[in-house]
Amino acid sequence: MSLFRPRKRRTDINIVPLIDVMTVLIFFFLMTMRFDETQALAITPPRAESADREFSKNPGELVVAVTKAGVFYINGKQADIPALKQQLAQTSKAAPGSSILVVADEQALTKDTIYVVDQVNKQKLVPRLITRPSR
Numbered sequence: 001m002s003l004f005r006p007r008k009r010r011t012d013i014n015i016v017p018l019i020d021v022m023t024v025l026i027f028f029f030l031m032t033m034r035f036d037e038t039q040a041l042a043i044t045p046p047r048a049e050s051a052d053r054e055f056s057k058n059p060g061e062l063v064v065a066v067t068k069a070g071v072f073y074i075n076g077k078q079a080d081i082p083a084l085k086q087q088l089a090q091t092s093k094a095a096p097g098s099s100i101l102v103v104a105d106e107q108a109l110t111k112d113t114i115y116v117v118d119q120v121n122k123q124k125l126v127p128r129l130i131t132r133p134s135r
Contacts, residue, residue: 061100062101064103064116065103066112068107070108088100088120097125097126099127100120100125102117102120102130104129117129
């Protein structure tokens with residue numbers, strides 16, 4: 001008979017490696033995510049030599065997108081022509097002279113983009129066209 005009894009190993013879960021793995025995954029997802037709104041609508045802006053390298057959007061600024069099918073989106077929500085005119089009129093009353101971002105797909109018809117820019121100008125607002133920098 002032995003004097004030493006074998007000790008029962010206490011089962012435990014070491015969570016330090018789990019936390020390390022989760023931290024790495026969170027950093028990976030944050031670094032690979034794109035936070036610009038132009039990608040949400042699958043719009044590819046045309047290239048321009050004088051394009052800004054950085055996309056800057058002021059909080060509360062109105063974004064009007066035009067898809068290649070000629071569909072209008074206001075801040076990510078689909079809108080028809082009367083809704084577009086109404087939203088631009090409301091913006092003009094609330095903040096006269098403010099800028100409106102116009103994002104048009106590179107394959108969108110020019111008439112649709114010019115229509116949006118014309119409506120923005122009619123309301124005495126400033127249109128800003130977003131383009132991609134050329135390589």
